[in-house]
Amino acid sequence: MTKARRARARRKPPSTYTPAPGHRFRVGDRVMIKRAFPPGHRRTPYYIRGKMGVIERICGAFPNPEELAYGFDGEPAKVLYRVRFQQRHVWPDYEGPARDLIEMEIFEHWLVPASGRMPTAKLTQTG
Amino acid sequence: MSDTAFDYYARKKHDHDHDDHAPVAGQDSGPPSQYEIMSRAMQELLEAKGVVTADEIRRRIEIFEEDFPYRGSRVIARAWADPAFKARLLKDGKAACAEMGVELEATRLIAVENTPDVHNVIVCTLCSCYPRELLGMPPTWYKSDNYRARVVREPRAVLKEFGTVLPDHVALRVHDSNADMRYVVIPMRPRETKGWSEEQLAEILTRDTLVGVTVPRVPAKP
Numbered sequence: 001m002t003k004a005r006r007a008r009a010r011r012k013p014p015s016t017y018t019p020a021p022g023h024r025f026r027v028g029d030r031v032m033i034k035r036a037f038p039p040g041h042r043r044t045p046y047y048i049r050g051k052m053g054v055i056e057r058i059c060g061a062f063p064n065p066e067e068l069a070y071g072f073d074g075e076p077a078k079v080l081y082r083v084r085f086q087q088r089h090v091w092p093d094y095e096g097p098a099r100d101l102i103e104m105e106i107f108e109h110w111l112v113p114a115s116g117r118m119p120t121a122k123l124t125q126t127g
Numbered sequence: 128m129s130d131t132a133f134d135y136y137a138r139k140k141h142d143h144d145h146d147d148h149a150p151v152a153g154q155d156s157g158p159p160s161q162y163e164i165m166s167r168a169m170q171e172l173l174e175a176k177g178v179v180t181a182d183e184i185r186r187r188i189e190i191f192e193e194d195f196p197y198r199g200s201r202v203i204a205r206a207w208a209d210p211a212f213k214a215r216l217l218k219d220g221k222a223a224c225a226e227m228g229v230e231l232e233a234t235r236l237i238a239v240e241n242t243p244d245v246h247n248v249i250v251c252t253l254c255s256c257y258p259r260e261l262l263g264m265p266p267t268w269y270k271s272d273n274y275r276a277r278v279v280r281e282p283r284a285v286l287k288e289f290g291t292v293l294p295d296h297v298a299l300r301v302h303d304s305n306a307d308m309r310y311v312v313i314p315m316r317p318r319e320t321k322g323w324s325e326e327q328l329a330e331i332l333t334r335d336t337l338v339g340v341t342v343p344r345v346p347a348k349p
Contacts, residue, residue, distance in 0.1 A: 043306045045252050047279065059235065062307045080307055082237075087282075087301075096283050099298035105306035 020061045020079040023108065029055045030114040031083060033106060041069035044110045052114045053085035056103055064107070079108040196263030197329070198229050199311055199337045204328035206238070207316045213240075220311070224261075231260050239302060240313040241342070246297050247312045248286065248339035250278045251304040258309040262334050269338065279303060289340040312339040319345040 025031060035050035043065050058081055063074025087100040094100070159167070173179045202224055206213035216223035220236025236258065239247040251257065252275045257265035268274050278285045282301050283293055293299055302310045314336045320328060331343040 043253060045303065045305055047252075059308055065306065082308070087299075091280055095281065096299060097295045100282070100300070101298065102279060102301045102303065104303035105308055107306070 020058050023058055023079045023081075025055050025058075025081060025108070025111060025113075027055050027057060031055060031081075031106075031111045032114040033083070034110050034112060036110075041066055044106060045104065048085065048090065048104065048106075051085055051090050053083040056082040056084040059105060062107075080105050081108065081111065082106075083111075191259070191263060195260055196334070198224075199258065199261035199334070200329040200332040201325070202227065202229055202261065203311065203313055203332045203337060204325040206313055207320075207328050207332075208325050213313065216313070229261070234258065234260050234309045235307060236261070237302075237308050237310050238313050239300065239310060241315045241339075243315070244296070244298060245300060246293055246339065247300045247302060247310075248278060248282060249302050249304055249310045249312065250275055252276070252279055253303075253305050256304040256309065258311050258337075261309075261311055262337060266334070286340060289335070291341050311337050314339075314343050317343060317345050 030052065031054070032052045033044065033048050033050060037046075037049070058079065060080060061077035062080050064076070064078045065074070068074040082103055083106045084101055084103045086098070087094045087096060087102055088098055090102055170179075170181075170184065174181060202216070205227060206216050212223060212226070215226070216238045217240060220238045221231045221234060223238075224231050224236065239249075241247055250269075255265050255270040255275075257269060259265070274285065279301055282299055286293060286299075304310050314332065316328070317331070320331070331345060333341075333343070335341045336343045
């Protein structure tokens with residue numbers, strides 16, 4: 001690292017995103033949300049279970065809400081991702097344009113790698 | 128209220144049949160709910176143990192109602208005025224807010240930017256997660272089942288009900304604020320606001336524009 005780069009790194013305010021060491025997925029990976037219906041407090045909306053999307057960003061590691069809800073400490077923390085989906089895939093009768101998207105946060109243990117064909121043509125666009 | 132007005136209302140009150148409208152219930156009428164009892168008991172215990180004082184709790188509520196609702200407009204006005212700040216806000220919302228003395232405490236903030244090609248709208252389908260530290264308490268419609276269920280399924284129809292008609296060439300992105308992140312929309316800055324101060328810009332950055340159900344408008348010159 002050059003001296004100038006070191007100086008820049010020092011000036012940089014600390015990121016408020018929590019680190020997510022050992023995350024399983026990377027930005028741009030295609031994933032499927034598990035189609036599972038366990039009882040209890042889950043932050044994975046029903047309507048997205050079984051749907052396929054693309055990792056938009058890694059938010060960090062957060063205490064597991066499924067444990068926190070019952071008075072446990074939420075450890076070990078789970079990696080949280082933002083996943084981007086095509087509306088026409090999520091709602092087969094969606095009436096808006098194909099470019100409409102829906103994005104939400106999904107914890108790693110709800111994600112599996114998606115294989116085969118999937119409706120992600122518009123999902124990998126940047127921005 | 129003058130005495131005359133008081134008499135008028137007093138007379139009115141006894142002029143009609145009391146059964147023709149529902150009683151106007153105060154929030155403290157009827158027995159307290161289980162949660163009210165729990166919350167009250169917890170506060171009393173914390174006060175008794177010297178952890179918090181009643182005045183600190185009152186102050187906190189006051190901040191929620193008097194300070195928080197205006198912070199979002201100030202932050203986004205800065206983003207409009209200063210592109211470098213906007214870039215930092217998009218990269219790490221909480222850190223950028225802290226630069227202007229807006230401490231978000233627990234909140235991790237993701238700012239999403241409207242462009243000529245993209246419009247963003249925020250919802251929490253699971254409950255009512257909302258950037259309270261930037262916008263204050265969420266409006267009733269934000270918490271309603273109607274908004275939460277429909278804005279993910281038929282967002283263009285819902286926006287239209289708010290008076291916002293999106294052309295088909297604009298991609299609509301719905302953000303379900305379902306876990307640990309909170310969201311704020313950076314609307315497009317109207318061209319007519321060239322040269323405006325941040326204070327002026329903040330005026331048109333209303334709550335609804337920062338949730339994404341509408342867009343900022345410059346009032347017509349009188």
